[in-house]
Amino acid sequence: MEKTISGVIIECVKGDITRQPDVTAVVNAANAWLRPGGGVAGAIHHAAGPELDKECRPLAPIKPGQAVITGxxxxxxxxxxxxxxxxxxxxxxxxxxxxxxxxxALKLADEHKIDSIAFPAISTGVFGYPVQEAAEVALRTVKETIPSLRHVKKIRFVLHSDRDLKIHEKVLESL
Incomplete structure (x- = not known):
């Protein structure tokens, strides 16, 4: 499902965040030390290879809500x-x-002239954020941030399960 807001496409798909070849940046639901771990962070580090871990080390630790960028x-x-x-x-x-x-994350993407970005459902795994609440916060924030973006033209939410996809689609539809 997709929706266009102020010229920016927002879409929800079921899939693997590490297999999104048509987006310029993917978002890692990281841990404070930016190390490989379980869930999204483990998958991204595994797919990116050991050089990602090396690049991340000097950037850590980060605090909740912070975002940093790597290759x-x-x-x-x-x-x-x-x-x-x-x-x-x-x-x-x-x-x-x-x-x-x-x-x-969107601000960093825009500063780096990134045109497309894919997000996982941040904090909904081992961090325990209820998916419905997280989807409402995520999509509302994206909608509020879009008017300040100059370069980002596509924002994709890559969901791991049918249930998470349906929840995000419903929230997106209501925007």
Whole structure:
């Protein structure tokens, strides 16, 4: 499903964040030390290869809501934007910190003249953020940020399950 807001395409797809060859940047749901781990971070580091870990080390640690950018290495994407999402019920206020992830990633993308970016559902895995709430925060923030973007023309949400895809599509439809 896709929707165009102020000339920017927002789309939701089911798939693998490491297999998005038609976007310039993918977003990593990172840990504070930007190290390989489980979930999205593990998949991105595995696909990108060991050079990504080497490039990340001097950039760490990051705080919840922050975003940093690296090269894509062996990924089909030029860049990886790493965001540390909040741990639900731990990092407060989690809705503002989650919104900061999306806002800061989009700002970095625009500063680097990136035209397309793919996001996972940040914080919804081991960090425990409920998918419905996370989708509402993410898509609302993207919609609010679009008017300030000059270069980003496509924003994709890559969801891991049918359930997550349906939730994000419903929220996108309601924007």
């Amino acid at each position: 894509g290495h062996n990924l089909p994407n030029k860049y990886v934007i790493h965001c540390l999402g909040p741990r639900y019920g731990v990092d407060k206020p989690e809705d503002r910190l989650l919104a900061d992830c999306y806002r800061n």
